Amino acid sequence: MSAAYALKKKGIEAIVLETDSVAGGRARGDKVGGFSIEVGAEFMTGAFEQVGQLAEELNVEIIPFLDDTGIIDRNSKVYGRKSRREVFLANSLKTLYQFVKLLRYCRKNRDSLTFGDPTKLEQIDDPDTSLHDVVVREGGEAVLKNIIEPTVCGICLISANRIGVAMGLNVLWSFFFGSHGFKLGSFMRAFTGGFGAFMDALYEAIKDNVRLNTAAEKIVIADGKVTGVQTNQGFIEADVVICATTASIARKITPDLPQDWQERLSAVGYAPGVDVIWGSKGKLLRDKLYGYASAPGNDSPLVSYGDQCVKSPGSGPPESVCLHIKLAPLRTGGEKLMEMSDEEIEQVAIEQIERFDLPKVENPSFCHVIRHKEAMCHGPSGMFRAVAPLRLSDHPEARGLFFAGDYLHIPSSNGAVTSGMRAAEMVEEALARA
Ligand SMILES: Cc1cc2nc3c(=O)[nH]c(=O)nc-3n(C[C@H](O)[C@H](O)[C@H](O)COP(=O)(O)OP(=O)(O)OC[C@H]3O[C@@H](n4cnc5c(N)ncnc54)[C@H](O)[C@@H]3O)c2cc1C
Numbered sequence: 001m002s003a004a005y006a007l008k009k010k011g012i013e014a015i016v017l018e019t020d021s022v023a024g025g026r027a028r029g030d031k032v033g034g035f036s037i038e039v040g041a042e043f044m045t046g047a048f049e050q051v052g053q054l055a056e057e058l059n060v061e062i063i064p065f066l067d068d069t070g071i072i073d074r075n076s077k078v079y080g081r082k083s084r085r086e087v088f089l090a091n092s093l094k095t096l097y098q099f100v101k102l103l104r105y106c107r108k109n110r111d112s113l114t115f116g117d118p119t120k121l122e123q124i125d126d127p128d129t130s131l132h133d134v135v136v137r138e139g140g141e142a143v144l145k146n147i148i149e150p151t152v153c154g155i156c157l158i159s160a161n162r163i164g165v166a167m168g169l170n171v172l173w174s175f176f177f178g179s180h181g182f183k184l185g186s187f188m189r190a191f192t193g194g195f196g197a198f199m200d201a202l203y204e205a206i207k208d209n210v211r212l213n214t215a216a217e218k219i220v221i222a223d224g225k226v227t228g229v230q231t232n233q234g235f236i237e238a239d240v241v242i243c244a245t246t247a248s249i250a251r252k253i254t255p256d257l258p259q260d261w262q263e264r265l266s267a268v269g270y271a272p273g274v275d276v277i278w279g280s281k282g283k284l285l286r287d288k289l290y291g292y293a294s295a296p297g298n299d300s301p302l303v304s305y306g307d308q309c310v311k312s313p314g315s316g317p318p319e320s321v322c323l324h325i326k327l328a329p330l331r332t333g334g335e336k337l338m339e340m341s342d343e344e345i346e347q348v349a350i351e352q353i354e355r356f357d358l359p360k361v362e363n364p365s366f367c368h369v370i371r372h373k374e375a376m377c378h379g380p381s382g383m384f385r386a387v388a389p390l391r392l393s394d395h396p397e398a399r400g401l402f403f404a405g406d407y408l409h410i411p412s413s414n415g416a417v418t419s420g421m422r423a424a425e426m427v428e429e430a431l432a433r434a
C-alpha cells in the first residue's frame with residue numbers, strides 16, 4: 001500500500017491486488033465489539049522514521065508510550081506488579097553489568113545499526129553468527145536470559161540462536177535507544193486508536209486502486225520481462241509489477257523467477273504467532289502498567305500480556321480494557337497451538353493467566369483469536385546480505401519485476417513502508433526508461 005501511495009503522489013496509478021477481504025496485512029486493525037483491535041503490529045520506536053513521516057502526511061496521531069512493563073522471568077517469577085522499581089531489582093548486578101558490556105559493543109557498532117538503512121546492517125550480517133552467539137560473547141549468559149530473551153526474542157517470537165546478529169542487535173538498539181543512541185526511555189511509540197487507525201488512513205488514500213479478494217496466482221515473465229499477473233479473477237497485463245507479499249509467497253507466485261533470486265528469497269525466515277484478545281469495561285492493572293513480557297524457558301508459550309487501551313488510548317470505549325495475549329508456537333507448551341480450535345487456544349491463554357496469577361477479564365464482551373503462520377520475520381543470519389540485490393533493482397532476466405516487503409529492510413512495519421517506497425522509486429525509473 002505504501003508503494004501505491006508513493007506512486008499515486010508521483011502521478012502513476014497502480015492496481016493493488018489483495019487476496020484478503022480487507023487490506024493492511026499484518027499491520028491491519030479489526031473492529032470487534034466496539035473496540036479497534038490490533039491484528040498484528042502494535043509498537044514503534046523513535047527510529048520508525050518512514051512510518052512517522054507517512055503518519056504525519058495522513059494525519060494520524062503518534063503518541064509516546066511511556067507506561068511501564070513488568071517481566072515474568074525464566075523461573076516464572078512476576079516482577080512489576082506494584083512498581084517499575086521491582087523490574088530493575090529483578091536484574092542482578094551481574095545481569096546489569098553484562099547488559100552495559102553488550103550495549104558498549106552495540107555502541108561501537110552503532111554506525112551499522114542505523115535503523116532505516118539495511119545496507120549498513122549487511123556489514124555485520126555474518127551468516128555464521130546468531131544473536132545468541134554475540135550476546136554470550138560480548139555480554140554473557142545472564143543478560144541473554146534476563147534481558148535479551150524477554151525483549152528481543154519476545155518481539156521476534158523465536159529463540160536467540162535463530163535470530164541473526166544484524167537483526168538482533170538492531171532490534172535491541174532501536175528498542176532501548178531509538179536511532180540516536182543512549183536516550184533511554186522516551187522512544188517507544190504507538191498510534192492513538194491502534195495500528196489499524198494508520199492502516200485505515202493509508203487504505204483510504206488509495207482505496208480506488210485496491211482490488212480486494214483478488215489473489216495473485218502467478219507473476220508471468222516472458223522473454224526476460226514481466227508481462228502481467230495471473231489472478232483468481234483473470235489475467236492482468238502490466239508493464240511493471242511489485243510483488244509485496246512475504247518472501248515465501250513471493251517464491252510461490254514467481255515460478256519463472258531465475259533460480260539465483262529464488263534462493264535469495266529462501267534465506268528469509270518467519271516465526272508463527274497466536275494472539276488472544278478480550279474486551280471489557282473496567283481496568284485491569286495498576287496505573288501506568290501496560291503489561292508483562294514473559295521470558296522463554298519458563299515452560300510457557302506466553303510471550304506478552306498487555307492492555308491495548310493503555311498503550312493506544314481510543315482503541316475502545318472510555319474506561320475499558322482490551323487485553324491482548326501473545327503466544328508463541330515455537331516456545332515450550334505452544335507447539336500445537338496452530339492446529340487448535342479458537343476455544344482451545346482461549347483455554348491455553350486463560351491457563352497461562354491463571355498460572356502467573358495475572359488479572360483476568362471478567363465478563364468479556366468478546367474474545368478474538370488470531371493465528372499468523374508467518375507472524376514475524378526474524379532476520380536469520382545472512383538474510384540481509386542474501387536479499388540485498390532484490391532491494392536495489394530488478395533481475396536482468398526478469399525486467400520490470402520488483403519486490404517489496406518488510407524482509408527487504410529491517411523487518412517491521414517501518415521496513416514494510418520503506419520497502420514499498422523504494423519499490424515505487426524503482427518503478428518510476430523503469431517506466432522512465434521504457
Ligand atoms: C502478531 C504480530 C505482531 C507484530 N508486532 C509488530 C510491532 O509491534 N511493530 C512493528 O513494526 N511490526 C510488528 N509486526 C510486523 C509487521 O506487522 C510486519 O512487519 C508488516 O506488517 C509487514 O508488512 P508487509 O507489507 O511486508 O507484509 P504483510 O503485512 O504480510 O502484507 C502482505 C499482503 O499481501 C497479501 N497477499 C498475500 N498473498 C497474496 C496473493 N497471492 N495475492 C494478493 N495478495 C496477497 C496479504 O494478504 C497481505 O495483505 C507484527 C506482526 C505480527 C503478525
